[in-house]
Amino acid sequence: MLTDREPHLPEIIEEVLGLPVYELLQADKSAYLLPVFNQLHVHHTQQCASYFNAFSSHGSQFKTISELPFVAVRLFKLLNLKSVSEDKVTKCLLSSGTTGSTPSKVYLDAVTSRWQSKALVKIMQQFLGKQRLPMLIIDSPPQTSDGSLNARAAGIQGLGLFGRHHTYALNSDMSINWKAIEQFSAKFANVPTLIFGFTFMVWQHFILELQRTGKQVNLPQGHLFHSGGWKKLAAQEVDNTTFKQVVKRTVGISQVTNFYGMAEQVGSVFMECERGFLHAPVTADIIIRNPYNFKVCARGERGLVQVLSVLPYSYPGFSILTEDLGTLRGTDDCQCGRKGNYFTLHGRLPKVEIRGCSDTSQSPLS
Amino acid sequence: METTNNIDYLVSGAPTIESLVAHAPLQAVAPETLNFITQLSSRLLRSSYARKYPEIVALGFWLREKHIVQLVSRFTNTNNEGWHKPLGCVVHYTPNNVDTMFVYSWICSLIMGNVNIVRLGSTASEVRDVILHELDELFSLPAHEQIAIRNMFLQFDKSSDLNFRLSELADARVIWGGDESILAIKKLPAKPRCRDISFADRYSVALINGDAIESENDINQLAELLWQDTKPFLQHACSSPKVVLWMGSTSEQSALANRINELATSTREGNAEGYAEHRANEHLVTCQLLQSQQLATPPLCNESICMLPVSEVNEKMLAEHPGEGMFFLLSVSSIEDITELLADRLQTLTYWGVEKPALLKLLASPSIIGVDRCVPVGQALSFSPDWDGYRLFSTLSRYVYLG
Numbered sequence: 001m002l003t004d005r006e007p008h009l010p011e012i013i014e015e016v017l018g019l020p021v022y023e024l025l026q027a028d029k030s031a032y033l034l035p036v037f038n039q040l041h042v043h044h045t046q047q048c049a050s051y052f053n054a055f056s057s058h059g060s061q062f063k064t065i066s067e068l069p070f071v072a073v074r075l076f077k078l079l080n081l082k083s084v085s086e087d088k089v090t091k092c093l094l095s096s097g098t099t100g101s102t103p104s105k106v107y108l109d110a111v112t113s114r115w116q117s118k119a120l121v122k123i124m125q126q127f128l129g130k131q132r133l134p135m136l137i138i139d140s141p142p143q144t145s146d147g148s149l150n151a152r153a154a155g156i157q158g159l160g161l162f163g164r165h166h167t168y169a170l171n172s173d174m175s176i177n178w179k180a181i182e183q184f185s186a187k188f189a190n191v192p193t194l195i196f197g198f199t200f201m202v203w204q205h206f207i208l209e210l211q212r213t214g215k216q217v218n219l220p221q222g223h224l225f226h227s228g229g230w231k232k233l234a235a236q237e238v239d240n241t242t243f244k245q246v247v248k249r250t251v252g253i254s255q256v257t258n259f260y261g262m263a264e265q266v267g268s269v270f271m272e273c274e275r276g277f278l279h280a281p282v283t284a285d286i287i288i289r290n291p292y293n294f295k296v297c298a299r300g301e302r303g304l305v306q307v308l309s310v311l312p313y314s315y316p317g318f319s320i321l322t323e324d325l326g327t328l329r330g331t332d333d334c335q336c337g338r339k340g341n342y343f344t345l346h347g348r349l350p351k352v353e354i355r356g357c358s359d360t361s362q363s364p365l366s
Numbered sequence: 367m368e369t370t371n372n373i374d375y376l377v378s379g380a381p382t383i384e385s386l387v388a389h390a391p392l393q394a395v396a397p398e399t400l401n402f403i404t405q406l407s408s409r410l411l412r413s414s415y416a417r418k419y420p421e422i423v424a425l426g427f428w429l430r431e432k433h434i435v436q437l438v439s440r441f442t443n444t445n446n447e448g449w450h451k452p453l454g455c456v457v458h459y460t461p462n463n464v465d466t467m468f469v470y471s472w473i474c475s476l477i478m479g480n481v482n483i484v485r486l487g488s489t490a491s492e493v494r495d496v497i498l499h500e501l502d503e504l505f506s507l508p509a510h511e512q513i514a515i516r517n518m519f520l521q522f523d524k525s526s527d528l529n530f531r532l533s534e535l536a537d538a539r540v541i542w543g544g545d546e547s548i549l550a551i552k553k554l555p556a557k558p559r560c561r562d563i564s565f566a567d568r569y570s571v572a573l574i575n576g577d578a579i580e581s582e583n584d585i586n587q588l589a590e591l592l593w594q595d596t597k598p599f600l601q602h603a604c605s606s607p608k609v610v611l612w613m614g615s616t617s618e619q620s621a622l623a624n625r626i627n628e629l630a631t632s633t634r635e636g637n638a639e640g641y642a643e644h645r646a647n648e649h650l651v652t653c654q655l656l657q658s659q660q661l662a663t664p665p666l667c668n669e670s671i672c673m674l675p676v677s678e679v680n681e682k683m684l685a686e687h688p689g690e691g692m693f694f695l696l697s698v699s700s701i702e703d704i705t706e707l708l709a710d711r712l713q714t715l716t717y718w719g720v721e722k723p724a725l726l727k728l729l730a731s732p733s734i735i736g737v738d739r740c741v742p743v744g745q746a747l748s749f750s751p752d753w754d755g756y757r758l759f760s761t762l763s764r765y766v767y768l769g
Contacts, residue, residue, distance in 0.1 A: 050659070053657055054657040072651045075651070078651075291646060291647060292646055292669065292670065293646065293669040304647065349647060351644070
């Protein structure tokens with residue numbers, strides 16, 4: 001019976017990809033997504049032994065999305081989780097996450113990669129239209145690697161689909177490639193452009209560098225998309241509002257869109273709207289859970305962010321409990337007009353403090 | 367030469383290390399020492415911080431006169447065969463976060479008459495500050511001058527050559543810490559007859575007999591006792607049980623887990639301190655990681671505490687045990703089955719519903735190389751001068767044999 005159902009899963013994922021990105025009311029969207037998630041759960045219990053061992057006891061055919069099991073995001077660092085055979089894996093995304101720690105490993109096959117691109121395209125088109133735009137990438141050109149792809153490069157590659165005339169703004173030592181930027185801005189000063197970078201890179205190696213050198217870059221029609229942690233910026237007391245103000249002042253860009261995404265769920269990103277809220281696209285959903293007991297939080301209550309996406313087929317990452325804290329701000333009623341759940345983030349769950357009589361980090365001599 | 371220059375913090379009646387060690391030790395179990403300890407006890411119990419920190423109450427209670435007199439009785443009953451004398455100068459290296467433990471070993475050394483230098487770890491804590499404040503006050507009183515000039519609590523930079531100087535002065539070194547820290551300290555040159563007492567990295571387990579649970583009241587009591595052993599120091603003390611070995615009927619395991627969870631939840635709601643938001647997530651990661659490797663089945667509870675049934679207990683699992691209210695629950699069919707689980711790193715075995723003769727038989731088995739303490743559940747953290755396999759009063763004194 002189950003093997004009967006299996007071939008349908010890719011088809012129904014494709015169907016979800018065909019739905020309008022932000023138009024479904026949450027109730028309709030949930031009704032649509034629940035059977036997909038149920039099938040994904042069955043698929044991964046059948047194809048991934050680790051997932052089976054940890055989650056088959058939860059049952060199957062859940063009645064609501066919130067009943068689905070969720071994988072602690074750190075498991076992608078600790079285990080090699082995949083639901084396709086080795087020969088189907090086309091690439092492995094490596095995300096270092098917290099600096100210096102073991103990277104997450106996300107195994108992708110051709111179909112999952114394709115869906116990821118497709119989902120991202122549909123989301124981006126909501127903001128940029130269908131035209132490919134000249135693209136300035138606030139990063140260094142990718143280094144040739146061994147088939148595994150770091151998440152930064154993967155993100156650039158994903159967004160790169162919307163661009164043409166891709167220009168890297170930084171050299172490999174993270175210094176600004178002035179010549180490339182000058183050429184880019186001379187050529188595209190008066191047309192819409194796409195600018196993309198990771199939040200910290202944009203701030204540290206682009207904005208601050210422009211301020212320091214006093215040089216001008218003029219891209220008034222540019223639309224900056226950025227994503228990534230705020231931890232290092234918070235240390236410099238830079239929040240989203242400050243970031244936007246300084247970007248406008250420094251490079252004349254007034255369209256700045258932050259988005260929330262992660263290597264473990266590439267494609268179904270959560271875009272920030274004009275009102276400053278993050279929105280779940282049709283391919284994804286969000287649940288906020290009480291960090292003390294994992295119960296679902298009410299609107300307005302701060303908790304751990306669980307992200308769900310219909311895309312993860314080659315690895316069991318369709319329902320992940322992140323270590324990010326967020327708050328559900330509402331459903332279907334954002335003033336921006338987008339339907340479904342919308343939320344805000346408050347950063348990472350604070351790090352664990354090591355205590356105990358075996359605390360070697362505090363060695364009197366080391 | 368002035369040696370206090372690079373000392374960051376100091377509580378002592380002696381202005382310098384030189385003047386401290388110039389004093390002859392007191393006699394063992396001196397009346398002025400016992401008087402000092404009694405005063406410290408009542409100050410700690412009266413402290414406004416006592417309500418906030420149960421470990422301060424526990425320490426104050428342990429130090430009360432009646433208890434100390436009972437502990438030292440075998441030294442006060444003189445016989446003609448010999449007597450205990452202090453070793454001289456004992457240098458203590460304290461653990462960083464198990465804030466009160468070093469006080470117990472210092473008190474044992476103090477009782478035996480030694481001159482003490484306590485090198486405090488770099489991490490300050492409110493509990494430690496409270497204790498040091500009370501010591502400072504007592505040291506300033508004329509009644510305790512003889513104690514004050516022979517005891518010193520100090521903190522200094524890790525790289526300081528004071529580490530070498532202290533080690534050279536020591537007739538005994540009491541070293542609390544992880545294995546690496548202990549080995550580093552033991553490498554420092556010391557006197558040929560210097561004794562090292564190392565409180566290294568250990569872990570502890572509780573042994574519960576499910577067949578002995580007869581009522582809901584039993585469950586409540588057992589839950590209280592287990593939680594009492596687990597709550598302080600966020601379960602990171604070596605003596606707190608990380609593993610629950612369960613023999614007999616397993617029918618009450620869930621009820622027990624839920625009851626401990628209720629206690630932990632009310633602790634959290636009453637005082638959020640130490641109940642960081644990361645706790646349940648850390649437990650979740652551990653559960654899912656072990657379950658995915660078929661080392662565990664779904665947790666009986668994962669909220670304020672986590673009770674995770676496991677199919678084995680190995681060193682790796684113990685090394686990655688997150689603490690903060692997590693129990694690896696291992697069901698065994700009989701007491702004999704636990705023999706192989708009592709590894710050399712096992713410090714305390716607490717028991718509930720198990721008869722002493724059965725325990726004696728178990729622990730006497732030559733194949734058991736671990737277990738230095740075996741006490742009822744609820745007493746895991748009750749410090750005893752017989753600790754970690756040492757008999758501190760004896761180890762921190764010299765026995766003079768009279769033939």
